Amino acid sequence: METPKGHVDLLLLAVLAHEPAHGYRVVESLRDRSGGVFDLAEGTVYPSLYRLERQGFVASRWDMNDGRRRRVYRLTRSGRRELARRRGAWDRFGRAMEAVIG
Amino acid sequence: MTVDAYLEELRRRLPSTGSRRFLAEVDAHLREATHAGVRSGLDRSDAEALAVEAFGSADVVAQRMWRETGPVAVRRAAGLALVAVGALVMPLYVVPENLLPPAPWTERPSYLSVLLATALVTWVFAGVHAAFAFVAPATHGVCALLLAAALALIASAATIAAGIAWHIEAPETPWSVTAVAAPLALLSLAGLVAAALWARGRAGARYSL
Numbered sequence: 001m002e003t004p005k006g007h008v009d010l011l012l013l014a015v016l017a018h019e020p021a022h023g024y025r026v027v028e029s030l031r032d033r034s035g036g037v038f039d040l041a042e043g044t045v046y047p048s049l050y051r052l053e054r055q056g057f058v059a060s061r062w063d064m065n066d067g068r069r070r071r072v073y074r075l076t077r078s079g080r081r082e083l084a085r086r087r088g089a090w091d092r093f094g095r096a097m098e099a100v101i102g
Numbered sequence: 103m104t105v106d107a108y109l110e111e112l113r114r115r116l117p118s119t120g121s122r123r124f125l126a127e128v129d130a131h132l133r134e135a136t137h138a139g140v141r142s143g144l145d146r147s148d149a150e151a152l153a154v155e156a157f158g159s160a161d162v163v164a165q166r167m168w169r170e171t172g173p174v175a176v177r178r179a180a181g182l183a184l185v186a187v188g189a190l191v192m193p194l195y196v197v198p199e200n201l202l203p204p205a206p207w208t209e210r211p212s213y214l215s216v217l218l219a220t221a222l223v224t225w226v227f228a229g230v231h232a233a234f235a236f237v238a239p240a241t242h243g244v245c246a247l248l249l250a251a252a253l254a255l256i257a258s259a260a261t262i263a264a265g266i267a268w269h270i271e272a273p274e275t276p277w278s279v280t281a282v283a284a285p286l287a288l289l290s291l292a293g294l295v296a297a298a299l300w301a302r303g304r305a306g307a308r309y310s311l
Contacts, residue, residue, distance in 0.1 A: 041158030047170040
């Protein structure tokens with residue numbers, strides 16, 4: 001199933017709120033937590049991460065672990081506020097959909 | 103396709119400058135995915151092919167990456183170049199006017215004063231736009247910045263041309279200001295050319311601004 005367009009940022013913020021992660025781990029986490037429903041083309045996650053970083057919602061740094069160098073992303077304080085705002089909007093949307101389609 | 107071949111394909115599609123971090127991330131991502139495939143029992147070449155396939159077409163990835171990072175980076179470079187050039191050129195207009203003793207030579211013609219004032223105003227205008235573009239690249243339009251830069255360049259060029267004409271008409275006027283202006287103008291030009299080349303590099307071979 002394709003990820004709902006426009007909600008990738010919300011999904012990424014939610015994943016990173018759980019724990020800081022590098023790109024590959026973000027994709028894995030999205031897939032695992034959605035039970036395999038959100039199986040993105042992995043390369044398309046990076047433009048979204050870069051956008052979120054530019055907007056100040058996410059910060060990143062290189063990290064060495066197990067002899068491997070990875071860029072690890074974490075949520076910033078304003079990213080947490082943005083996540084709360086988007087969650088609220090999503091809840092309202094979900095309730096409205098539920099009310100209409102029963 | 104192997105990971106190395108995919109990285110090479112992606113590198114060719116990305117802008118020649120500013121893509122190092124992304125390529126390093128893709129490299130790490132694909133090695134990680136390959137490692138996971140090998141752990142799950144695939145042989146190495148199958149694991150690499152699967153990792154590359156899951157990552158997505160190099161063409162699509164490069165296009166999306168450019169859409170996100172390209173215009174902002176170009177705007178930032180143009181903004182920085184304009185601020186630097188403005189900071190270099192501005193004293194030329196201000197210092198001789200206010201700090202030097204009264205000139206013993208021919209009074210400066212009024213049209214030159216008007217041109218100088220116009221150039222000064224357009225440089226301030228471009229400088230303000232450049233500063234905004236640098237501080238808030240996500241919200242500042244690149245068109246406004248380019249327009250401001252173009253106006254400033256036209257006004258400056260007209261002023262320099264008029265200044266030279268004035269020197270030719272009144273040979274007793276000193277060339278000292280021109281002697282100062284020439285290297286600064288060259289520096290300005292070098293800055294703009296560097297910004298343009300950098301922007302072209304960002305645009306890469308396949309994508310236009």
